[in-house]
Amino acid sequence: MLRKFPNSATMARRDARRNSQERGFVLITMAVAAVALVAVLGLAVDVGRMFIAKNETQAFCDSAALAAALVLDGTVTGITNAKNAVTNSTNTWNLGTTKVNSPTVTFATALAGPYVASPNPATGYLFARVAATAPVSLYFIPVVANETSQNVNSSATAAQVAITSFPEGLSPYTAVSTINDPPNNFGLIIGTSYDIQWPANNGSGYLRPPCAGDLASPATMAAVTANWSSANSGYWGATSNSTIEQEIVDLNAQTIPVGVGDNIEPVLTNGQKQSQAGYLDERVNQDVNFTDNTPGVIDPSSNKYPSGTYFGDNHNGRRLLPVPIVDPTDPTHTTVLGFGQFLLLSNGNPSDYYKKNTNGNDPFCAIYAGPYCIACTSTGAGGGSTGAMRVKLVQ
Secondary structure, X not given: OOOOOOOHHHHHHHHHXXXXXXXXXXXXXXXXXXXXHHHHHHHHHHHHHHHHHHHHHHHHHHXXXXXXXXOOOOOHHHHHHHHHHHHOXXXXXXXXXXXXXXXXXXXXXXXXXXXXXXXXXXXXXXXXXXXXXXXXXXXXXXXXXXXXXXXXXXEEEEEEEEOOEEOOOOOOOOEEOOOOOHHHHHHOOOOOEEEEEOOXXXXXXXXXXXXXXXXXXXXXXXXHHHHOOOOOOOOOOOOOXXXXXXXXXXXXXXXXXXXXXXXXXXXXXXXXXXXXXXXXXXXXXOOOOOOOOOOOXXXXXXXXXXXXXXXXXXXXXXXXXXEEEEEEEEOOEEEEEEEEEEEEOOOOOOOOHXXXXXXXXXXXXXXXXXXXXXXXXXXXXXXXXXXXXXXXXXX
């Protein structure tokens, strides 16, 4: 029996039906793929916007936490100033168009906390944490999920961190104390005058009286008299005038690294007192405050520095010198206990206080202003473990 084959017309009809079915399947597949592609692209857009918002709010928190930590000074006023610094931050989000609303600011004495919003008293509060939330509107994700916005959370913590050693940045002077207690200012009193360079000693006594704070400390007087020779005055810098100017005016020509526990006695020298006096006056005249010769002690009733004090009025910090605080323990050892900052004296604008009031026999006096906090606008929030701090992000 012969097999019957379809004719050409029948085959053409079958091919047409097959092609039509294939075209329908392709259209359906493309439609489904297009929906999936749009969904993926939409998801990428929304997620991308959240990533951008995260970066923007994190930048806000980082800068705001640093600004807050810089103004902490161990007082309730410092806490208020820190909150204001966060509020006044100019960083924005949403591609730079929107201010960060209602950031939270909390404070602690240690990184682990606890963090509180308004510590009182504020002594020792060195850590500032800023947290912010940004509500990001979603445009594509709501198609597949019942979410129209997503909160993006960011936070940062900055602190005044103790400095144990300075490879550079110190002035070439010292202050003397026999009390190794940095949280309590090494026994020094804020607002009191101390020698940063002692008067000449001819072996039988000082040719001029030391500064008031040291005169009132028998232990300090005894340590210096017994252990510093007539060649030592507390100055430890260079002897060339050009380098002395850099050491004092620019703080960028430190002769040796200086750290807590170091013996600084081998580099003590008399320096060049007349040129030093001129460079001290030069630094004083770079400040905008020439009138206030006290750093100011917080008024407990207002928690503010009183008007008429250096920190209570306008200043730029040029009259403040970072100084190692040392203990002359024997004739061959003068141990660095820590650091502090001292306010240089002024007698007007322009000031010539040091050139006018000192010669080779006189002391250089300066006012103890408290712990040294690099770039801070006041005295820092506490002595910590060394009396010197820098502000950095810690979390």
